[in-house]
Amino acid sequence: SVWISGALAQTDPLPSWNDGANKQAIVEFVEAVTSEGGADFVAPGERIATFDNDGTLWVEHPMYTQLAFAFDRVKALAPDHPEWKTTQPYQAVLENDMEALGKAGEKGLMEILAVTHASMSTAEFEKTVTDWIATARHPKFDKPYTELVYQPMLELLAYLRANDFKTFIVSGGGIEFMRPWTESVYGIPTEQVVGSSIVTEYKVVDGVPTLMRTPKIAFVDDKAGKPVGILTHIGKRPLAAFGNSDGDYQMLQYTTAGSGKRLGMFVHHDDADREYAYDRDTHFGSLNKGLDDAPKEGWHIISMKDDWKQIFPE
Amino acid sequence: SVWISGALAQTDPLPSWNDGANKQAIVEFVEAVTSEGGADFVAPGERIATFDNDGTLWVEHPMYTQLAFAFDRVKALAPDHPEWKTTQPYQAVLENDMEALGKAGEKGLMEILAVTHASMSTAEFEKTVTDWIATARHPKFDKPYTELVYQPMLELLAYLRANDFKTFIVSGGGIEFMRPWTESVYGIPTEQVVGSSIVTEYKVVDGVPTLMRTPKIAFVDDKAGKPVGILTHIGKRPLAAFGNSDGDYQMLQYTTAGSGKRLGMFVHHDDADREYAYDRDTHFGSLNKGLDDAPKEGWHIISMKDDWKQIFPE
Numbered sequence A, B: 001s002v003w004i005s006g007a008l009a010q011t012d013p014l015p016s017w018n019d020g021a022n023k024q025a026i027v028e029f030v031e032a033v034t035s036e037g038g039a040d041f042v043a044p045g046e047r048i049a050t051f052d053n054d055g056t057l058w059v060e061h062p063m064y065t066q067l068a069f070a071f072d073r074v075k076a077l078a079p080d081h082p083e084w085k086t087t088q089p090y091q092a093v094l095e096n097d098m099e100a101l102g103k104a105g106e107k108g109l110m111e112i113l114a115v116t117h118a119s120m121s122t123a124e125f126e127k128t129v130t131d132w133i134a135t136a137r138h139p140k141f142d143k144p145y146t147e148l149v150y151q152p153m154l155e156l157l158a159y160l161r162a163n164d165f166k167t168f169i170v171s172g173g174g175i176e177f178m179r180p181w182t183e184s185v186y187g188i189p190t191e192q193v194v195g196s197s198i199v200t201e202y203k204v205v206d207g208v209p210t211l212m213r214t215p216k217i218a219f220v221d222d223k224a225g226k227p228v229g230i231l232t233h234i235g236k237r238p239l240a241a242f243g244n245s246d247g248d249y250q251m252l253q254y255t256t257a258g259s260g261k262r263l264g265m266f267v268h269h270d271d272a273d274r275e276y277a278y279d280r281d282t283h284f285g286s287l288n289k290g291l292d293d294a295p296k297e298g299w300h301i302i303s304m305k306d307d308w309k310q311i312f313p314e
């Protein structure tokens, strides 16, 4: 609307973004889809934007935050499991032995996830996550993880919502691991969080209706799973999608294959001074094919170093 | 707010509801959870109401509308499958032989659902549903199914939304069968539709990113599945839940087990003159345990005959 455009012209909605092609692409995209009567106008109810979480909205190095949570939980539960001191993969976690943990492989990791994430009610899990996230601190920045979110992306979320977008998280992370804090940190309510999940069963336990978390994987919201998660939870093709790794490749592909104006962007971690620098060769958030194909697909590569004035909120 | 309360006092938000205990329970519930400073006040973002669809928002007799769709699709596809004339369960559908169809059992029904609902893209399925629902007519009322929605429930949806509730459908029906029309008919957008689903796969077909529907069941959103569907899609316990059959028992149980003021209601089909009369003994939407346990659980039984001035929109 005229009023909003006028207000935006006066107060930059993206103050932590340096002027340049990427900031311009965002603003042009938003103006195109919100200009009534324009060729690319989209009705408010259809304005959907999806965001990966790890590495796109918050820090994912030196390891995914959910993994740090799982390791901390193993340590917290260890006094009740003396056998873990000499049993892998637990011993590796207790001794911070990443090499031994690597040897335990995916099977070892699934065992740790089962022990720390399942066989409890969703209410218990929510409390565990809420307590942990309130106290845990990042090893490099020595700050709560919820403060290690990207200020430019917070501004982007707010800018899109101010233009009647519904913003969704579409993450490979556990849906119930994110929901306890996404509303207060990102302004994204639980019903707009899409993630990986385990099979949960409803039963009445001692007279109390309870949702019990089982150790069985229900859905993996990564790679080709992301468009499926978007279908399941949203039922509309997004207008814009933001990611940082090849896990987001299909989400960007599905999004930008839609008709009319679309926007696909990768956050590129190229800022070793202020955050981390990694892309093709990393265990957490590797970006290979996305980097190769971005030019021909019309996807934008956001340089943390060049595009962002500021990384974290102050 | 004062303004809204004043406006409501002047214009009845539920004009198709007769005055009585059920209408009063609805209004008291809404006033309790929206009165700032009151003991039962709930912040707008937490105001969630869930609605079953078949038999709660629209007609489900003489059979579920989705089943009528499936049978019509078998008939439409039959010219390409001459063998169906002599093969069950197709022959039964083509000859409208409900007895033979009953003998084909659940296995026969799943076969029909697979043939009519799967092995196509979600885009194709959406178009098929959209075309069908625009032309199909109910055998008794000779009207489009989308006009056989309950006027009192449309008013209830609007009343709740006017009071900052988010309204969700939580139905045993197929999520992709509902989404093409729930926004225009109920004002419920695709992202607020929860339903049963089949496994869908993302792949690039001839260069086009495509979501392909497989014949494998992914999730059954019925009975104990409803609280699980609510967890998956919403992530919050509803304040109010509305159903009409034992398939909604666990949804009402989960909802009303929450703390503070809650509302659980069953629509009781007791109006043979204006719609249908059925409860304990029917193939579609049977209500047994719900009817027995409603008094002790504090659930309300809405009598279509006594509570509703009008059944369908005019």
Ligand SMILES: [Ca+2]
Pocket: A052, A053, A054, A055, A056, A243, A244, A245, A247, A285
């Ligand atoms: Ca990521």
Ligand SMILES: [Ca+2]
Pocket: B052, B053, B054, B055, B056, B243, B244, B245, B247, B285
């Ligand atoms: Ca029903």
